[in-house]
Amino acid sequence: MTRRRTGQVALMLAGLLAWAVQFTVIYGATSTLCGLDRADATLLGTGAVQAVILITTFAAFLAAAAALSWSLRTQRRMSGQAAPADRFMTQAGALIGGLSLIAILWQGLPALILPACA
Amino acid sequence: MDLEATRQGPAGRLRTATARAALGASALALMGCDGIQSALDPAGGDALRIYRLALVMTAGGCLIFLLVTGLLLYAIFAAPERRAWLGSRRTVVIGGLAFPIVVLSGLLPYGLIVMRDTDMPRPGALPVEVIGEQYWWRVTYPADQERAAFATANELVVPVGRPVTVSVTAADVIHSFWIPNFGGKIDMIPGRVNRLTFTAERPGIYRGVCAEFCGDQHARMAFDVVALEPDAFADWRDGQAKPAREPDLPDLARGRALFRAGGCGSCHEVRGTEADGAFGPDLTHVGSRRTIGAGQFPNNVGTLAGWIANTQHIKPGVRMPSYGSFTGEDLRALAGYLESLK
Numbered sequence: 001m002t003r004r005r006t007g008q009v010a011l012m013l014a015g016l017l018a019w020a021v022q023f024t025v026i027y028g029a030t031s032t033l034c035g036l037d038r039a040d041a042t043l044l045g046t047g048a049v050q051a052v053i054l055i056t057t058f059a060a061f062l063a064a065a066a067a068l069s070w071s072l073r074t075q076r077r078m079s080g081q082a083a084p085a086d087r088f089m090t091q092a093g094a095l096i097g098g099l100s101l102i103a104i105l106w107q108g109l110p111a112l113i114l115p116a117c118a
Numbered sequence: 119m120d121l122e123a124t125r126q127g128p129a130g131r132l133r134t135a136t137a138r139a140a141l142g143a144s145a146l147a148l149m150g151c152d153g154i155q156s157a158l159d160p161a162g163g164d165a166l167r168i169y170r171l172a173l174v175m176t177a178g179g180c181l182i183f184l185l186v187t188g189l190l191l192y193a194i195f196a197a198p199e200r201r202a203w204l205g206s207r208r209t210v211v212i213g214g215l216a217f218p219i220v221v222l223s224g225l226l227p228y229g230l231i232v233m234r235d236t237d238m239p240r241p242g243a244l245p246v247e248v249i250g251e252q253y254w255w256r257v258t259y260p261a262d263q264e265r266a267a268f269a270t271a272n273e274l275v276v277p278v279g280r281p282v283t284v285s286v287t288a289a290d291v292i293h294s295f296w297i298p299n300f301g302g303k304i305d306m307i308p309g310r311v312n313r314l315t316f317t318a319e320r321p322g323i324y325r326g327v328c329a330e331f332c333g334d335q336h337a338r339m340a341f342d343v344v345a346l347e348p349d350a351f352a353d354w355r356d357g358q359a360k361p362a363r364e365p366d367l368p369d370l371a372r373g374r375a376l377f378r379a380g381g382c383g384s385c386h387e388v389r390g391t392e393a394d395g396a397f398g399p400d401l402t403h404v405g406s407r408r409t410i411g412a413g414q415f416p417n418n419v420g421t422l423a424g425w426i427a428n429t430q431h432i433k434p435g436v437r438m439p440s441y442g443s444f445t446g447e448d449l450r451a452l453a454g455y456l457e458s459l460k
Contacts, residue, residue, distance in 0.1 A: 102219055106226055113230040 008086070012093035014067035015100025022060035022104055026053050030116065039117035049116035057108030064104055068097030155325040157298040161345070164236045164301035164316050171232045178221070189213075236302060237315055243281035246274065250286065250293030250306040250328065253335040253436055254399060254412040265359040269387070271399030272412045273342045274326065276318050277351035283315045294330035297343050303329045318345035325413060334435040340413030361390025362402045362459050373455025376448055380441065388459065398438060405459040422453035 010017075029052040033041060041048035071093035078087060153159060160166040193204050203209060249256040254272055261267040274297075276282045286295045288306040295314065296303040304314040328339040346354060365371040374391070377383065382401075383393025389402040404410075407417050411433055415421040425432060427449055430440045444452065 102223075106223070109226060110230055113227060114234050118234075 008089050011067060011070060012089045012096060014070075014093070015064040015097040018060040018063035018067070019100045019103050019107070022056050022107060025056045026107065026111075029053075029056075034117035047116055050111050053108055053111035057104060057111070060104045061101060061108075064097055064100040068094060068101065071097055154323055155298055155327065159299055161299040161320040161322065161324065162301060162316050162318055165299055167232050167236050168302060171229065174228070175225070178225075182221075237304075239283065239313070240281040240315055240317075243283040243315055244277065245283050245285065246276075247285045248274070248295060248306070250288040250295065250332070250339075252290050252333050253328075253339040253433070255326075255339075255341045256289075256399065257341075259355065259358070265355060268359045268389070268402070269400040270358060270403065270407070272340075272409065273344065273407050275344045275346060275351065275354055277348045278318050278321050278345050279348065281315055281317045283313055285311050285313050287311050291332050292330050293328045293332045293339070295326065296329040297324060297326040299324045300343070305330060318343075321345050321347055323408070327413075335433050338412060338414055338433055342408045342413055344408070357406070357460075358403055362388045363390075365455060365458060369451050370455045370458050373451040373453070373458075376444070376452045377455060380444075380452070385438070401456060401459060403459055405457045417457070419450065419453045419457050422456050423449040426452060 030049050033039065033049050033052075038048065043051040046054075071090050075090045075094060078090060157165065157169060157172070160169045189204065193201050245260050247258040247260065249258075255274075256269065256271055257274055258269045259267060274284075284295065284304075286304055286306045287310060288308045290308065292308070293306040294303050295306055297316070300318060301314065301316040304312050306312070322345055324343040324345065326341045326343050328336055330336075332339065365374050377388075377393070378391075383391070383395055385395040385398040386401045387394050387396060389400075393401075405417070409415060410417050410421055410425055414433065415425070426441050427444060428440050428442065429436060429438045
């Protein structure tokens with residue numbers, strides 16, 4: 001696989017990668033803090049568990065949004081002679097980026113509603 | 119002969135029979151909607167929240183199912199030029215992507231809010247400890263300022279209007295504690311204490327069950343839940359904290375002697391007597407319980423005698439052996455003594 005193609009695949013999957021990183025960080029941080037009985041710990045003036053979840057969710061959301069934006073811009077710039085593989089990867093990247101945005105929001109939502117370590 | 123049905127012909131008769139069957143099945147299904155063990159008859163706030171969530175999910179699921187089925191039939195039977203819009207990109211994006219996202223984005227916060235508000239720790243809750251054992255429930259009410267701690271079995275008595283926090287664990291295998299009328303389930307895991315808080319809002323008699331397969335007699339591991347007005351609950355608790363009453367009739371005294379001679383006290387405790395076994399259920403006030411055998415039989419002299427003589431026949435696999443060697447007269451005296459322990 002050429003370097004260009006590798007970059008295209010990585011960008012196509014960027015939304016999913018952001019979602020996976022968010023899940024891992026949220027799961028790990030919550031398990032660790034709750035396991036250490038640090039449910040009451042604070043960070044930036046709010047509960048540490050909630051703060052980690054909100055920061056991670058925000059960062060993952062930005063990453064997925066950037067991937068979506070890149071895919072849409074590339075799609076718009078693409079000429080009629082573009083290779084089918086390029087066209088597919090750009091369209092798939094846009095779809096994956098959009099769905100990842102929603103998944104990241106759904107995954108972060110419990111932090112705002114449920115108590116930590118309940 | 120049913121003249122109406124004859125006039126209808128075979129198709130009419132089939133329709134009538136189907137309608138009657140559907141009506142009968144619906145009536146049968148609806149009979150299960152209320153009662154002492156029904157999540158569809160909530161008697162507390164937590165159960166009500168879960169019930170509403172179930173209604174919303176079921177009704178929503180049915181509506182979506184009907185919609186999709188309707189569209190499917192339309193796609194099959196409508197004229198090609200009329201059904202063409204179903205295959206358009208716009209329809210696929212709206213129906214296959216936007217619609218599920220909107221529906222799930224509404225249901226997710228709703229479900230999370232129900233989860234947050236259910237089983238919330240509440241200050242001033244009455245603490246009760248329940249241990250699941252194959253195949254019965256050891257229930258302990260810790261001491262408070264006025265009364266000593268006491269144990270009972272296979273019944274949970276709670277005051278109406280006051281939150282109750284049940285701390286649960288298991289002595290042998292994993293069980294699950296569930297009172298459908300009051301809320302959700304909670305696992306009982308050996309070596310770990312889980313907590314469930316609920317509030318009974320309606321006096322009455324309910325039924326709890328083991329909701330995790332725990333062995334041969336899992337299906338016969340139930341318990342009575344009695345929700346009493348606060349004054350009645352205080353009276354009940356006063357009575358339960360007291361030691362067993364002395365037999366006041368010769369036959370009951372004979373029953374107690376048989377209880378002693380039979381070695382029952384090595385497994386069962388009867389407070390106020392030398393019987394101090396901790397292996398089986400506490401029998402200090404066994405006569406006051408509604409049922410025996412973990413919610414299996416009404417509590418009376420006959421069922422008590424039958425249980426003692428044929429335990430392994432009635433509930434094979436329980437730890438108590440059958441005591442079939444008692445004569446009928448002895449069994450009556452022994453069961454009478456136990457029934458007198460109110």
